[in-house]
Amino acid sequence: MHSFRFEPAELPPETAAMRAEVREFLNDNLADYPSAMRARSWAGYDAEFSEKMGQAGFLGLTYPKEYGGHGRTAFERYVMLEEMLAAGAPVSAHWIADRQSGPLILNFGTEELKQRIVPAIARGEAFFCIGMSEPDSGSDLASIRTRATRTEGGWLINGTKVWTSGAHLVHYMIALVRTDPEAERKHDGMSQILIDLRNTDGISIRPIKNLAGEEHFNECVFEDAFVPDANLVGVEGEGWSQVMAELAFERSGPERYMSSYQLIFEMLNEVSKDTTAAGATAVGRLVAHLATLRSMSISVAAKLQAGEDPALDGSVVKELGTLFEQSIPVIAHQTLEREPSPDQGDDFGQALAYTTQAAPSFSLRGGTREIIRGIIARGLGLR
Amino acid sequence: MSGDSELRTILGDQVNRLLADRVGKNDLESAEAGAPQDKLWASIEENGLPSVLVPEDRGGVGGGWDEAEVVIRAAGKYYAPVPLVESVLAGWLLSAAGLDMPLSMISIAPVRADEALTIQRDGDGYRVTGTATRVPWGRVVEHIAAFGHCDGEAYVALVPRAAWSVEQEDRNIASEPRDSLRFDGAALAAGALSGAVDPDHLFAFGALARASQIAGALESVLEQTVQYANDRTQFGKPIGKFQAVQQELARMAGEVAAAGAAVEAGSRAADRARQSQGGDAGFELAVAKIRASEAASIVAGITHQAHGAMGFTYEHTLHFATRRLWSWRAEFGSETYWAEGLGRSLAAKGALALWPGLVDRG
Ligand SMILES: Cc1cc2nc3c(=O)[nH]c(=O)nc-3n(C[C@H](O)[C@H](O)[C@H](O)COP(=O)(O)OP(=O)(O)OC[C@H]3O[C@@H](n4cnc5c(N)ncnc54)[C@H](O)[C@@H]3O)c2cc1C
Numbered sequence: 215m216h217s218f219r220f221e222p223a224e225l226p227p228e229t230a231a232m233r234a235e236v237r238e239f240l241n242d243n244l245a246d247y248p249s250a251m252r253a254r255s256w257a258g259y260d261a262e263f264s265e266k267m268g269q270a271g272f273l274g275l276t277y278p279k280e281y282g283g284h285g286r287t288a289f290e291r292y293v294m295l296e297e298m299l300a301a302g303a304p305v306s307a308h309w310i311a312d313r314q315s316g317p318l319i320l321n322f323g324t325e326e327l328k329q330r331i332v333p334a335i336a337r338g339e340a341f342f343c344i345g346m347s348e349p350d351s352g353s354d355l356a357s358i359r360t361r362a363t364r365t366e367g368g369w370l371i372n373g374t375k376v377w378t379s380g381a382h383l384v385h386y387m388i389a390l391v392r393t394d395p396e397a398e399r400k401h402d403g404m405s406q407i408l409i410d411l412r413n414t415d416g417i418s419i420r421p422i423k424n425l426a427g428e429e430h431f432n433e434c435v436f437e438d439a440f441v442p443d444a445n446l447v448g449v450e451g452e453g454w455s456q457v458m459a460e461l462a463f464e465r466s467g468p469e470r471y472m473s474s475y476q477l478i479f480e481m482l483n484e485v486s487k488d489t490t491a492a493g494a495t496a497v498g499r500l501v502a503h504l505a506t507l508r509s510m511s512i513s514v515a516a517k518l519q520a521g522e523d524p525a526l527d528g529s530v531v532k533e534l535g536t537l538f539e540q541s542i543p544v545i546a547h548q549t550l551e552r553e554p555s556p557d558q559g560d561d562f563g564q565a566l567a568y569t570t571q572a573a574p575s576f577s578l579r580g581g582t583r584e585i586i587r588g589i590i591a592r593g594l595g596l597r
Numbered sequence: 598m599s600g601d602s603e604l605r606t607i608l609g610d611q612v613n614r615l616l617a618d619r620v621g622k623n624d625l626e627s628a629e630a631g632a633p634q635d636k637l638w639a640s641i642e643e644n645g646l647p648s649v650l651v652p653e654d655r656g657g658v659g660g661g662w663d664e665a666e667v668v669i670r671a672a673g674k675y676y677a678p679v680p681l682v683e684s685v686l687a688g689w690l691l692s693a694a695g696l697d698m699p700l701s702m703i704s705i706a707p708v709r710a711d712e713a714l715t716i717q718r719d720g721d722g723y724r725v726t727g728t729a730t731r732v733p734w735g736r737v738v739e740h741i742a743a744f745g746h747c748d749g750e751a752y753v754a755l756v757p758r759a760a761w762s763v764e765q766e767d768r769n770i771a772s773e774p775r776d777s778l779r780f781d782g783a784a785l786a787a788g789a790l791s792g793a794v795d796p797d798h799l800f801a802f803g804a805l806a807r808a809s810q811i812a813g814a815l816e817s818v819l820e821q822t823v824q825y826a827n828d829r830t831q832f833g834k835p836i837g838k839f840q841a842v843q844q845e846l847a848r849m850a851g852e853v854a855a856a857g858a859a860v861e862a863g864s865r866a867a868d869r870a871r872q873s874q875g876g877d878a879g880f881e882l883a884v885a886k887i888r889a890s891e892a893a894s895i896v897a898g899i900t901h902q903a904h905g906a907m908g909f910t911y912e913h914t915l916h917f918a919t920r921r922l923w924s925w926r927a928e929f930g931s932e933t934y935w936a937e938g939l940g941r942s943l944a945a946k947g948a949l950a951l952w953p954g955l956v957d958r959g
Contacts, residue, residue: 594819
């Protein structure tokens with residue numbers, strides 16, 4: 215059985231400078247950003263802000279310098295992320311590129327691909343989306359059907375990806391596609407391919423309104439879309455194991471418990487004005503959870519820094535983080551006698567309206583609660 | 598990784614080995630029936646475990662809270678039916694007041710937030726008066742480290758058994774003694790609490806100790822439950838192969854991990870506060886008790902569900918863990934008690950102070 219101990223780790227002193235830098239940057243660039251926008255957290259999209267972050271040297275922090283990165287530690291990156299999230303900064307444009315596409319290409323890509331793409335990610339000029347899910351393949355990701363067939367100098371992509379966050383806005387998709395339909399096991403015969411969404415024919419991208427009426431995720435249809443050979447990411451046929459490594463990055467960060475921070479902030483603001491026992495208890499309890507998740511997340515950062523595999527620990531943080539985040543709007547609703555009000559509400563009412571509607575997605579994206587618990591159960595030796 | 602101290606590792610091995618070896622079902626049952634556990638205590642004492650927080654120059658182990666935490670957690674994990682945890686706390690209090698720790702079972706009083714004892718000068722010595730309820734192991738121990746005020750100053754007195762009477766024997770739902778004691782007698786010694794210990798936080802350190810015991814018992818529950826899920830067969834396969842059971846056990850593992858992380862963070866913060874003189878670990882101690890008490894309820898529920906009727910018997914050992922979880926989550930303040938206090942202090946500082954405050958703590 216896996217040890218479920220999260221060994222305490224302290225942020226090393228050099229992170230203090232990083233924190234100060236990020237705060238100064240936020241002060242210069244985000245001081246007047248309204249609370250209702252901050253509540254969107256890492257779903258807020260602002261390409262200009264991302265570019266500024268790139269110029270300030272906050273993207274590709276842990277990437278090697280030779281690829282435009284900054285060679286900083288996992289702890290420094292952790293601190294940069296948590297400061298951005300605590301401020302509710304609009305980081306979604308570069309989020310996926312910085313978090314997982316860059317590391318994926320660095321781990322598995324050819325030298326040419328690394329040189330071509332990674333520096334642009336670190337500059338905040340190349341934004342990515344994740345092309346995994348399909349209409350008939352959600353949790354059962356290995357059942358995907360989008361095909362890449364060999365053609366002169368490259369591949370022709372046919373099929374449909376869905377729920378693709380940001381596809382209508384970003385430059386690239388890394389798609390999981392079937393390159394060998396004859397493979398015996400369904401986990402074999404898949405590959406990852408980089409698709410230039412803005413300069414490729416045969417791709418139609420249609421935003422799908424989410425329940426709050428916002429356009430965030432998309433359906434992406436590929437009809438004989440040509441992708442050159444050089445855009446194969448990693449090894450043909452190794453797509454599955456690469457995707458699993460990529461998902462470990464996706465699951466290990468502080469966004470899994472920090473994305474509703476603004477609502478805690480607004481709640482505390484209300485409780486400060488009128489401190490009832492119920493209000494104080496609710497806020498105290500939420501902050502206790504937040505502090506504990508933060509300790510656990512720093513422990514995960516320490517594992518990353520030490521080159522250990524954080525996949526299982528990341529899943530534990532995601533399990534606890536999504537339970538926590540989904541409890542926040544419920545507790546806010548039950549504690550303060552206020553109606554959520556998306557347009558005309560005050561800061562609390564708007565944050566409550568936004569987070570209430572966003573909450574169901576927390577335990578779906580990046581692997582559902584049931585899938586994450588299955589991973590933990592494997593760590594317990596039950597499967 | 599920051600790594601564990603050598604002392605912590607050694608103590609951890611020692612205490613886990615000793616208790617795994619010495620505390621079995623029969624011992625727990627006989628302890629519940631009121632039989633003294635002198636042999637177990639003797640080997641605990643031989644290993645110096647009660648004095649983990651007593652400085653070396655006072656004959657103790659000289660550990661910090663991080664080292665005490667492994668001892669206390671193991672006491673929770675093996676349900677040690679002796680006042681080990683209370684003795685550790687007593688050793689810490691006595692040392693902080695410049696007093697030596699006697700070799701015996703010791704408890705502490707008062708243990709309720711709303712109770713106080715009075716310590717008065719009496720000739721050359723001190724006299725302790727007042728009533729303390731639900732004193733852990735009150736009828737069993739030979740000494741009590743009593744906390745009280747003497748001429749407006751925070752004092753600790755080492756009180757011998759002759760100075761109190763048991764007004765009423767009581768117990769928690771795990772049948773651990775929780776007795777009402779009436780104090781009216783001379784202390785063996787007393788001393789003012791040094792500045793390193795803030796009297797307001799005594800209750801909070803009791804809470805940290807119970808939280809660590811909870812974390813230990815939770816570890817044991819997780820191990821037992823996984824084992825049971827692998828062993829118990831229904832519908833032709835181990836119940837652990839059913840996804841519904843797996844999902845609940847995964848939820849349990851998350852809670853166990855969170856409680857463990859919270860108490861380790863609490864212990865480290867307590868050590869940082871101690872080293873920085875005047876530092877304050879009140880935040881982390883509250884967090885530890887909130888998180889561990891909450892996990893206790895969730896995990897106890899899940900483990901009983903997974904164990905079926907067998908786990909509801911006295912014959913099965915599961916109740917040794919769950920009855921303690923239900924007791925300890927309430928002792929030294931429930932999660933609600935601590936959450937309200939934490940929330941009030943956060944509210945007083947205002948929302949803008951929340952994030953910087955959180956981050957400044959480490
Ligand atoms: C806001 C949002 C953004 C997203 N962004 C992206 C993106 O950018 N790129 C991308 O590729 N995908 C994205 N997704 C898709 C996401 O990865 C999927 O929603 C997820 O993998 C689940 O797939 P599904 O929605 O098809 O649900 P299903 O797999 O159909 O699951 C439905 C329910 O059945 C349960 N279930 C399914 N199989 C099992 C099983 N074996 N055991 C137990 N329970 C099971 C699930 O846990 C769930 O509760 C996004 C989703 C959301 C909500």
